[in-house]
Amino acid sequence: MNLTQGTARQPIQQDQVARLRASGVLIEDSRRERPFYFDGRFLAARDLIRDQQYFLTREADLGQASGSGVATGLFVNEGGAPQTLRVQAGHGVTPSGELVLLPRAIDVQLANIPVAEQLSAKFGLSRLPVPPLRSRTGLFVLALRPVEFTANPIGAYPTSITGQRTVEDGDVIEATAVVLVPWQDDGAADALDARRGRAARAIFTQDTAAGVSANVLPLAMIALQNNTVVWIDEAMARRELGADRGDLPGLGFAPRGLRLAHLMQHQAHLADVVSRSGGRGFPASTHFPALPPAGPLPPGVIHAQDFTQNYFPAEVDVDFSIIPEDELPALIEEALALQPIDLTASAEALDSTAVMVLAPVPRHEWRAVVARLSLGTATLATRLVKPAAPNLIAQRRPFEVLQKLRLPRVTDVAPVVSGAEAEWQRLARLGTLWFVRRRHLAYRDDLVGSYREISGSDERELEVSLNKRITELGLTERLDFVVQRATPAAASVVIGLLAGKRLQESPVLTAAALGMLTDAITTAETQGGKPVLDKTQALGVSAVLSAPEKNDALLMLLKREAEGPIPSDELLRIASNTEWNEEPVDDGLLEKRLFRRLEGLGLSEEWATVYKNAEPKVTQAVIRFLSDASFEKSPLLTAAALGLLAEPVVQGGFLKDTSIIKSVQTDLANPGGIEGLADWIKLETRRPLPADELRKVVATTAEWRPKRVLFPTRSVAAKAAAKVPAKKAVAKTAAKKAPAKTASKPAAKASQATKAAKAAKTGRRRA
Template sequence: MDKITTGPAREKIDLAELRRWQGQGTIITDDRRRRPLWFDGRFLDAQAMNAEQDYFLARQSDYGRVAGFGVITGLGVRVHAERARTVIIEAGHGLTPSGGQVVLPETLTVDLAAVAEGRRLDAGFGLARMPGPSPFNRSGLYIVALRAVEYTGNPIAAYPTRIDAARSVHDGSLIEATAVTLIPYPDQAAASELLQRRNQVAREIFFEGSVKGQPDDVLPLAMLALDHGLIRWLDTFMVRREIAQRERLVWGLGVAPRPLRAAHLRQYSGQLSELQQQLGVGARINAADHFRVLPPAGPLPVSGINGSDFSQNFFPAEMAVELSIVPEDELPALLEDALLLPPLDLELDGTAQESTSVLVLMPVPRHRFRALSQSLPTLSRELPPALPGMIARRRPILALSQLLHRRDLQPVQPAEVSADTVWRNELGQVEQLWYLRRRNLHYQAEVTSWSVELRAPERQVEAEVAQRIADLQLKTRFNALLAGATAAGSAELISLLAAPVLLKGPDAAVRAVVADLEKAESVDSLAVLKVTERFSEPGFGEGLVRLEEQDPTFGGNTRVMDNLVKSGLLPEVDRLSRNLPESELKALVAELTEAGTANDPAAVTKVTKIIEEKTAAADPGLKTTPVVMPPRSAPVLSPVVGRVTIIGR
């Protein structure tokens, strides 16, 4: 039973029982956990005290292995911006595989050429049998690692233990420290092939599970390539692991542990960024030329897809690659799920690659996704290889389908109604594509489903919308829109105006919606969805509120607000006002007030010009990044009628 004061009690056995169990081989002793037994009258000597310390150090090391090994916080490694032979290691702490703790209390600048460990510490710490080459002339791959060491210091007087002995001086303290060391990575490639060796080592570590050059008593932080002492490249996540759950297998099925999979993704992302900087952002990259294995999910260059014919050149031609549009807030869950799959082995032959399926994801904002689902016949399309004419790399089914396509005469459609045009526009706006490996599942469609409509109080909603329109004196214009709208368009229009951001928000927003729909050729559901997309961005309305808070008379100036509505750029003004600092926002209010006080077409032109110039100047800061953080909360456009699908057997 555990006791608060003494801790957990261990069962004590006598000597006879111990010998009997040892003879039967049913008891195991641990010499590392041997501590002195104190009793009155025992002589306290240095050997007993050291044994006491060794006991607790061994237990501490065992406890340190419970959570696994890796970096707990900090300890990032980067190349010095001005010194070619120097790296910077950030402050932090972590645990080695043997359970030792390594700590850097402050950021450390390490000159690799000046570190004497290459000849002294390697041999002293048992990392190499023979001293390494000169620190000024190292070439090859090295692992930057931290190692827990200790040394003695603080000399004090030692009293003699015998009557005839003289007094002496002895170090009185054991001081723990952390040593930076370079571990040569053993591989068979030539020293000049540093870039190719990086790809091979990535395959060995992330695909084959190699742990070469990583002793249990060191914490690897990064791998670097040295060419006669100069750093050619530094890869942080090749050997760095974040401390986390360290199961070797997921459910015992051979899936690599999560820290290794996460490190592979981050290592690939870093190497791909370096490759794009070297070749250019728009360069067409073939993955097999620069990588030997890819993580099951990761970023994909936009240049990997040709927007003219929607062909891809990043993956091998034998792989089945498909492009799909997804809401950006679902991207993290899709990537997390794909990381459980095996990596993409690019060294397989063409026959083996045909069984691999890859899905390329194009994330779009949630409010944009609904409009695209209505304007496109399907949200996914196949991406053929970029060189389908090469017979050696062309699949038979693809060759047959191309022969059939040659006999079909496709009518030329206007660009404005072509689905390919919509795909090209979206592909031109996206900043980052993502890919993930797909599962190969064979199943029968035995799941059935039925739809259940979820209805809101329709008459109450319509009454509130009608009252809102009447209060703004837009009844005649609104009735004209309903008269020329389709049935689906009328439902979408009522649903749009019933949204809280329009029903209870700024009056100018409702006027702008009506003005935009009056410009449409036909008020159908697609036209209303296009307007809905502009007025349903996350945070819409916050910018207009900031404008009114900056100048209370701004919202009450009917001429300025009317000119803003006539410009057709009210959503752009709102987005601009949400992101501008206070000083620039104040200047924007003054310029809009001065330009929009007149009641003539020239005032509308001036207001439009001001908005376009301000938006163009602030555009780099207004672009949203792809799904690193979830979007801000925004009013949801609640439809009058919803539908939920129930799935069952």
């Protein structure tokens, strides 16, 4: 459109108009006629009115193009008094395309009957006579109607020579009037709550029009009892702008706006019913003749003891399952495409209706809930909810009839509830249950596939087996604590760790794993972060448990487990924290581990030399000294320390004081600075040293050790004179101390001590 030239419509000549009219292809709109202005034309008031009417008509047509409904605001609430209503500010478009506007919130006095009567009668909104002032009772639609009136009188000049001046209104003012439209239902005099349910069924399932004029904008349906507001239901009459447009494919039962309004109306109606019922259960048909295809459920709709329900009719199939709470909106949106559930339908129609009751579960609790529900089963199936209808005897199965027989009982034994059953009961007691209507599709049974594990392990069977074992150990609470706070990747590592063969065979390692995982979560929270277990922490715990023999505390736990089963309360204490990891070190375990390590290095004879010729307190100190992490990492340093410890024994001495350990520690404080060891250290960095080279390091201690005097020197003559007596004395001393030493050690070390004595004797001869 060119704003300097006017409309972009193509003008045609009169001869073309005549031809088009004759052929019947020229369509004229009598509502869109406006004056044609030219110089010299005489204008009257009717011409200017026609001009304004033309633009008003075009605006109304444009308003209809976008649909009718509330654009923003216009919410209806109860006022401060029982006979008042408050309408919030806002604007909308009527079905006829007219704009209605409330620039501010207003309070409507329902007792102002004369105004309401005049408006209803004048606008033709009521088919029945308006009731008197004090007896207005029933259902009404509160609506807004666009009106206009003239005001602001001004002087009018005469239109003839003999005419007189008059006074006429000078302005046309557009306004919005609040009207009450009686709802055209059956007019029954029963409770207004029952009429509310029937009105909802008529609107949402029978596609019944609201019974109001196209020139008004409905805002809410209200129930009045002697001009007192009983309830207000906005979703029954209110529609958002454009909600009256149908679905694009045209396949939906009703426009999406109407289906969504049904859900919102049911939520508000259900909340009112639950608040008045006082927690008592009720069948849905007593208040709702029709249900939306998805919606919330009142609390206690499922009896957790026997999993029965009386909310839905007995003919309706009801199943119970769980769903992540963040996926519930998508499922409800999908279910809204189905038809509402008409509870007044025939038994045959209800028999082909099925609903699914869903318990929303937070996403971070999903794996734990699924694990608890999967106890003893390979798959997570839905739970059937039976109808609690005592009069449907014909539909009972023989087994159900037998269950109802009353047999005398000797004693009342409390029923044992399994872990999965207890979890089902907990979910059934939730107050946030929803239902969705299920589809009925005819599938071919021969095309239905089944689950098959192609490669790897079956994760479902692993989880079922793990949950069963954890329950038997009494550690379900600790496992739930870890899994609920673990990331998906960390949870996978945890399940794989706990399902490993080694932990399956050892309850104490299972408890220790849970304790270390719990400690990792607690540590993360203590450091100012969230109590979350990530994959790195889980892998760290898995690495420690892959070699429990390297952890002294784990070795002690395994030793206790080998002596006998550990009680369940002790396992729970181990799984709750890592205090067990701070217990004193067992010297016996250290000694066994050191002997295995030296035997693997080929230094068992050298160790026997030191072990046999040392006091018990020195032996214990040497074991702890050689068990240090620095010696465990370097076989060369172990051989060097062993050589320095064996040197006094080879020279004919006996280790009576722990000061020798301090001397060895001083000598090896900087092994890289020792000239004789530097080459060995470089060689060890390139390749592992074999046993013969390690024994060479032990035998050549005098060549590489730092120069110092360990013992008083003796002259060669004195050595020669005392050689034979010294040998006899040493042999005699060794013979006296050997039995005492052997007696102080476990019987299992007797053969080991004998070998050590022979090795010591051979070493002295060589020296």
